[in-house]
Amino acid sequence: MNYYSPEDFYSVDKYDMHVHYNTHQHQLLEQAKKDNFRLFSINTNVVPDFEPVAKQQEYAAHALQSYPERFDYSTAFTLDNWHSEDWQQQTLDYLKESFNKGAVGVKVWKNIGMELRDKDGSFVMIDDPRFDPILDFIEKNDITLLGHLGEPRNCWLPLEEMAIKNDYDYFSKHPQYHMYLHPEYPSYQEQIDARDRMLDKHPNIRFVGLHLASLEWSVDEVAKRLDKYPNMSVDTAERISHLQYQATTDHQKVYDFFIKYQDRIIYGTDIILDDTQSQDEAVKKAHALWTYHWKFFTGDEMMEAPELKEPFRALHLPREVVDKLYYKNYRKWYPNTKTK
Numbered sequence: 001m002n003y004y005s006p007e008d009f010y011s012v013d014k015y016d017m018h019v020h021y022n023t024h025q026h027q028l029l030e031q032a033k034k035d036n037f038r039l040f041s042i043n044t045n046v047v048p049d050f051e052p053v054a055k056q057q058e059y060a061a062h063a064l065q066s067y068p069e070r071f072d073y074s075t076a077f078t079l080d081n082w083h084s085e086d087w088q089q090q091t092l093d094y095l096k097e098s099f100n101k102g103a104v105g106v107k108v109w110k111n112i113g114m115e116l117r118d119k120d121g122s123f124v125m126i127d128d129p130r131f132d133p134i135l136d137f138i139e140k141n142d143i144t145l146l147g148h149l150g151e152p153r154n155c156w157l158p159l160e161e162m163a164i165k166n167d168y169d170y171f172s173k174h175p176q177y178h179m180y181l182h183p184e185y186p187s188y189q190e191q192i193d194a195r196d197r198m199l200d201k202h203p204n205i206r207f208v209g210l211h212l213a214s215l216e217w218s219v220d221e222v223a224k225r226l227d228k229y230p231n232m233s234v235d236t237a238e239r240i241s242h243l244q245y246q247a248t249t250d251h252q253k254v255y256d257f258f259i260k261y262q263d264r265i266i267y268g269t270d271i272i273l274d275d276t277q278s279q280d281e282a283v284k285k286a287h288a289l290w291t292y293h294w295k296f297f298t299g300d301e302m303m304e305a306p307e308l309k310e311p312f313r314a315l316h317l318p319r320e321v322v323d324k325l326y327y328k329n330y331r332k333w334y335p336n337t338k339t340k
Ligand SMILES: [Zn+2]
Pocket: 018, 020, 042, 237, 270
């Protein structure tokens, strides 16, 4: 049989390429073992929702020590000293230390483009030349760059026009990032263009565009970038509902996208774990999410999503495509991984 069953979930090797593992408690890693997942934790410079990046790196180092075959992480640098002359050198030193500790990626976040400003008030975008030595250093060390740059296109729409419930929830709780309320900020297109110009300047850097590269609303738009940038792949984190939304009206198109770009799409969820949560509950939720997504990618039935009004059909991807999505693509895009 060329397709996986629901039971195969437990035996097939899988990665979740997008979690934020910010705790010393390891119940989720134990669950990952049972569910045959390896976890990739992404340090992120989110102030103040997350702890400082150096502290996140500590959590990662601890998990790496305890589960060396099941855990990888990506580091991130701060922009706290952006206005100081030492920022570049401090950042290079921090990255070097991170690579020595085992980081296999570096993440840049949407605060570049949407928050960071120069002294004259202008926004600093990711194609700013001051980032070039940092990006060159990442490339030279054969490390993967991860970018969550810009936001879902919904972010520039009024709340009531957002078709996806989780976008509605996020932006109603984070008005500072709801760009419809901030017309003076760079537009959606400016965010995407700055990212593309950064890739034009650094064609050899290995790049993972997180959250479907912020082009979640159209698999055609993602496809255009994958065609243009051969060293780019995307992850699915927190945007699977957008794929399901597109599948409500054009299932074939979403299916064809996964077939055509089967070497370029990596499974990830965006599970966030810290000490403010009940670990038992977080573990239960993670397991439910993982099995639900497995059903969407491997099954053939009609499904519903809490974020959507309309039902959609599961994608029913062939085994070899599922293996790439969940395992092989991770290993290809993170060749330095210590996991097995
Ligand atoms: Zn994330």
